[in-house]
Amino acid sequence: MSISVISACKNRGQALSISVTSWIQFDEIDEIIITDWNSDNPVSHLTELDKRIKVITVPNEPYFNQPQPLNLAASFVKNEYILKLDSDTIMNPYFNFFDHHKIDNDSFLTGTDESWNFSDLSFRKDPRNYQRYMYLKSLWGTLYITKENYFKVGGYNENMNKYAAWEDTEIYERFLLLGLKHVNIKFGMKTLFSLPHLAKKRVEEFQAYKENKNLKESIKNHIKTYNDVEDDNVVHKLLLEKHNRINYKKYKLDSNSSYYVEPVIKWNLQQVSDQNYIAYKITQ
């Protein structure tokens, strides 16, 4: 079995330089393809850690998104299986992910949060629920899928580039429309864990966070109605949920939706060294 890890990074070099040392310890992983989305401190040096690591640097991108850099990384994949990991997801060398989690061409696996109830809006609006948020279980960005199925649906939806979140649930729903069986990551298997960080880290690089300040102000006003919650971290958790909700409303699928979404971006690629590349968007 040969597996390609893909990951997208913007200003998460600290976490990535820890997590990538865990990924390279797995013989099942043949290649690790990281798209560095114009980080202030580039991560191209990570290729020195292992021959299997490739870094694609994309300059001139002021705001982060997941779909475009991930699809770019996926376009490099040579292997049969793709494992998408976030920069802060660590693979535990003591409990082999690939021993505990199996997929085939009829199935896929994600890290859906078992404790979260997206359909209950009143639950999601109550800031007190965000204080119980489990940092270590932030694995919902994990995706394990065959390369064939990844490209059958067109990869991640590249139109979702302004707000944080939902792109992982959106592709999950398209895999279901394709007819694949969903398998959940069991956190209890201890195969993966996430480096805990503040919620601000999840949203601060996105265009909507930098340009739409009103969203944050309205959330601050919202939590003033709860006497016992005055926490900047809770504000950002709620803000992330707001981003998630906005994307959900715009991109939600129904049974008539197509599982295929056409990629938007075309790339001009230049190889800088054996393991380092630069990619420029081709203007349409």
Add this chain to the structure above:
Amino acid sequence: MSVSIISACKNRKKPLTISISSWIQFDEVDEIIVTDWDSSEPIDNLIQLSKKIKIIKVKNEPYFNQPQPLNLAASLTTGDYLLKLDNDHILNPYFNFFDLYSIEESDFVVGSSNKVDQRGMDTYFLYPLWGLLYVKNDIFKKVGGYNENMGKYYAVEDDELAMRLISYGLNPISLDVQKYTALHIAHTDKDRVKNFESFEAIHKILTQNKDNISEDKLYDNIAKLCRTKNHSEHPIVTKMMDMFNDESNRNLDIEWYEKPIYKWNVTQINDQIYEAFKI
């Protein structure tokens, strides 16, 4: 302020590679000294990750213990403070340990013995941080460091040192694991106990006439019995902990100095690699 990290390793290269990648990221950390206690796979190449890392290689040690390699590592340190971490302790770059614990000279931070059994799956990644110790370097050396009489059995050497530091006059601060400054890479109890000298004997005791015991339960029992054995062979530790836990009559007036047993002949191979032989 300068901090020296010390750690002892025997056949834990995989978790150490991950953890040490986190340790090197902290500007507060000037040096990281790891004693490699005769690992079957050498860890020398970790020095390529940072100039801060020094490895002391010790040969011909079939069994692991913590006190001897840790005191050896500490003997090479130059920092104002010592931070002792296990090979599987990650320092989280997002929540700076040194910002949270800007301790006074009269304080020390311990991973403490938080109970593992009541907090769900997160426990495996948070609570086994009890081997963590953060203390002024000169005081660590003044009390003689870890007790080198201990080490045949897994565990308790951290509690023993904590009690002597308290007896010396320091104020213990328990690590608040919910602040996420440090994380533990989860593993089985088997990985915890298998490299110790006592392992085979205890394994034999606990498997006699018990065919149906699960592997997880067996190794949990081995870890518990190691703690019990350590307490019975070093009754002063039990006495100290009883005195400490008796808040109404806390009088920890015991000998805080423990003389190290081993002397070392240390040879420098290059800027970052050393070899050490017991004299």
